Amino acid sequence: MGGRQVLAARRLLAETLDGTLPERDHVAAAYAVVDELGSPDRLLELIVELACGEGDPEAAARLSYRHVLGFDKLLLVDAGPQHMLRAHVWHAGVGGAGREDIHNHRSTLASHVVRGRLWTELYEEVPEGRDEERAGARGGGIAAARFEESLAEGSADWLLAPAGPARLRLTHLGQYAAGSTYALPAHTLHRAWCDTEGPTVTLFLETGSQRRRHTDVFTPGGSHAGAVLKVPMDVPGYLESLSSLADLLRSP
Structure with missing residues (x-):
């Protein structure tokens, strides 16, 4: 079920990301998909179609929510267990907690900056027992508390x-302006944040047939709640968010 743009996005995901590619090729393919789907005109057509009720708005609303850091995660295409395509709308100055915790993902990810600007940091963990490396990391690295993140049974929390x-x-610091794309293997430790005065919009894809059972979260502050609730959108709120996103994409 879906309109022309929804079906075209599903077809591109299925044909480009078949689940049998080696990791490096899968990351490159994910990059190519979001780079293509994230072109402003094509993404606008997809958003407008979804805002009119195409696809499955009830199911999409249940998997869309406002993140604790102040950005909206809007599900656009749920292509089975392998591919989840979302729009992330970062609202400048709206109740966010700053930068994300450092984390990895269950599967390969790719992100295309459609509007605004995003910063990303990449990290590596200093192995235990390598005293010389740990000593060096104390000068340029950070201490953190590690958590294993999983999904609660019966909810998306x-x-x-x-x-x-x-x-x-820290191994890499990058700034991504509108039109930029990046893609990362699932295990890559990273975090992202927005520092623009206006909204930043990214098209975000998680893809892969081999999904990890949990992800790793590192909190420099050293503490974290035992559970973080997700409050799903209702259908009217989801459609309204898509309409607002369409208006934003139309604006200069």
Whole structure:
């Protein structure tokens, strides 16, 4: 079920990301997909179609919500268990908690900046027992508390189980302006944030047939709630958010 743009997006996901590619090729294919679907004109057509009720708005609304950091996660295409295509709308100055916790994902991710600007950091964990590396990391790295994140049974809430202390080292800092795309393997530790005065919009894809059972979350502050609730949108709120996003994409 879906209109022309919804069906075209599903077809592109299915034909480009078949689940048999080696990891490097899968990451490259994910990059190509969001780079193509994230072109402003094509994404606007998809958003307008969905805002008119195409697809499955009830199911999409249940998987769309306002993130604790102040950005909206709007599900656009749920292509079975392998592909989830979302729009992230970062609202400048709206009740966010700053930068994300450092984390990885269950599957390959790719992100295309449609409007605004996004910063990303990549990290690596300093292995235990390598004293010289840990000593070096103390100068340029950060101490963090590690958690294993999983999904609660019967809901979409995040569960966070403490997994001990860790030390991380920053390996990359990047700024991505409108038109930029990046893609990362599932295990890559990273975090992102928006520093623009106006809204930033990204097209975000998670894809892969081999989904990890949990993700790793590192909190430099050293503490975290045991569970983080997700409050899903209702259908009118979801459609209204899509309409507002369409208006934003039309504006200069």
